[in-house]
Amino acid sequence: MTQATGTAAKVAAAANTGSAPASEAASMPDSLDEMSQETELALVSAARAGDHSAFTLLLKQHDRKVMRVILRFTANRYDREDLYQNIFTACYKALPRFSGNCRFYTWLYRIAMNQCISFMRRHRYFEPEQDIAVNDISRERCAKLKAINEAQSRLEGPQQISFHLFYIEGWSLEEIANVVECKVGSVKSHLHRARKKIRADHEVQKWNIEI
Numbered sequence: 001m002t003q004a005t006g007t008a009a010k011v012a013a014a015a016n017t018g019s020a021p022a023s024e025a026a027s028m029p030d031s032l033d034e035m036s037q038e039t040e041l042a043l044v045s046a047a048r049a050g051d052h053s054a055f056t057l058l059l060k061q062h063d064r065k066v067m068r069v070i071l072r073f074t075a076n077r078y079d080r081e082d083l084y085q086n087i088f089t090a091c092y093k094a095l096p097r098f099s100g101n102c103r104f105y106t107w108l109y110r111i112a113m114n115q116c117i118s119f120m121r122r123h124r125y126f127e128p129e130q131d132i133a134v135n136d137i138s139r140e141r142c143a144k145l146k147a148i149n150e151a152q153s154r155l156e157g158p159q160q161i162s163f164h165l166f167y168i169e170g171w172s173l174e175e176i177a178n179v180v181e182c183k184v185g186s187v188k189s190h191l192h193r194a195r196k197k198i199r200a201d202h203e204v205q206k207w208n209i210e211i
Contacts, residue, residue, distance in 0.1 A: 035061055040104050048095050055095075059088055062105050066112050072179050073116045087115045113161050120169065147203035148211070155194050158182070162190035163198070
C-alpha cells in the first residue's frame with residue numbers, strides 16, 4: 001500500500017460516514033473535519049494514481065460546499081443534480097493538471113463556478129448564430145454580441161465570472177461578491193480588468209463596442 005493510499009484509508013476510518021447524495025448535501029452538516037494540506041495533497045496524489053477511494057474522500061470533504069455554490073445558481077432539483085455530476089466529472093478529468101499551488105477546494109471552486117457559468121450560458125444566454133434576423137440592424141447586433149461573447153470566453157477565473165454575472169445576467173455587485181466570496185471592491189476590480197481586456201479584443205474594437 002502506498003503512503004497516499006494509506007492516508008486515504010486512515011481518513012476513511014476516522015470519518016466512518018458515507019457520502020451524502022447531492023440532493024441532500026446542502027442541508028446536512030459537514031461529515032469530515034477540515035483536512036490538513038498534507039493529508040489533502042496525499043489524497044490528491046493517490047487519486048491521480050487511480051485510487052478511487054481517495055477521490056471519493058476528497059469529494060466527501062467538499063461536496064456540501066460545492067452544492068451550496070450550485071444552489072446560488074439554480075433551485076431546480078434536476079439541474080442541481082446535473083451540475084453536481086458535471087462538476088465532479090470535470091474535476092476528475094482535470095485532476096492530473098492540479099499543481100498543488102493552492103488548496104484543493106480553491107481549485108475545485110473555480111471548476112464549479114466555470115461549470116455553473118457554462119450552465120447559465122446554455123440555458124439563458126442569447127446565442128447570436130441561432131437568432132439572426134434578416135435585417136442589417138439585427139445582423140450587426142448579433143455580430144457585436146458574438147464578439148463580446150467570444151472575448152468574454154477568453155477571460156479567466158473571477159474576471160470571467162464577474163463580467164458574465166454583471167453584464168449578461170444582471171446581478172448586483174453584492175450578489176456577485178457573495179458568489180465569488182470576496183469583497184465588493186474586489187468585484188469592481190475584476191470587472192475593471194475584464195472590461196480592459198475585452199476592449200482590447202480585435203473583434204470588439206472592429207465594431208466600436210462600448211463597455
